[in-house]
Amino acid sequence: DTGVSQDPRHKITKRGQNVTFRCDPISEHNRLYWYRQTLGQGPEFLTYFQNEAQLEKSRLLSDRFSAERPKGSFSTLEIQRTEQGDSAMYLCASSLLPGGSGELFFGEGSRLTVL
């Protein structure tokens, strides 16, 4: 399967702990995005990378959140000192730029539950 893969699919943690999610995009895609989706809502943009450069960050991305894409391939999203409000599905997507309409290909998501 050459789609976007995310790991882990589900993480349960206690408040105050740190968690890290990994995303492997489609191999030839140079743009990678992170979105957050809470139950019953549409995804909200968090941040995106072009190759290894983080080009934009949403105001939703507090100081406790950090994302990296060190070699322009996979990306990690770390949440420090988790809070119950961080419970959500974290979606990764990738796209190819330039060309096309910038269609995003999504992974299945990493669901975070903070107890």
Added chain:
Amino acid sequence: AQTVTQSQPEMSVQEAETVTLSCTYDTSESDYYLFWYKQPPSRQMILVIRQEAYKQQNATENRFSVNFQKAAKSFSLKISDSQLGDAAMYFCAYRSGTSYGKLTFGQGTILTVHP
């Protein structure tokens, strides 16, 4: 800032019938794209159909078509000959023509298909 509104939290349709999902958006831009994404339960989001704002002709993909009313800022999705596999959450999304991949999503519409 752009906003996307889906006013129908839930819709249902009988198998083989036609259903229309509504979406309105607000923007001051002239160059943009609109999308409908489908998110089946516990599966990744996939693109159903896209519309370039500069195109007057409504997009069509097999059983899926849109009614794009640019002046009214309306973008509805029509699903013809509904199938059980069409059951999912459907999201309308907006992308600025200058932003490759940063999507603004609506709240979603849950579509149930009855056999």
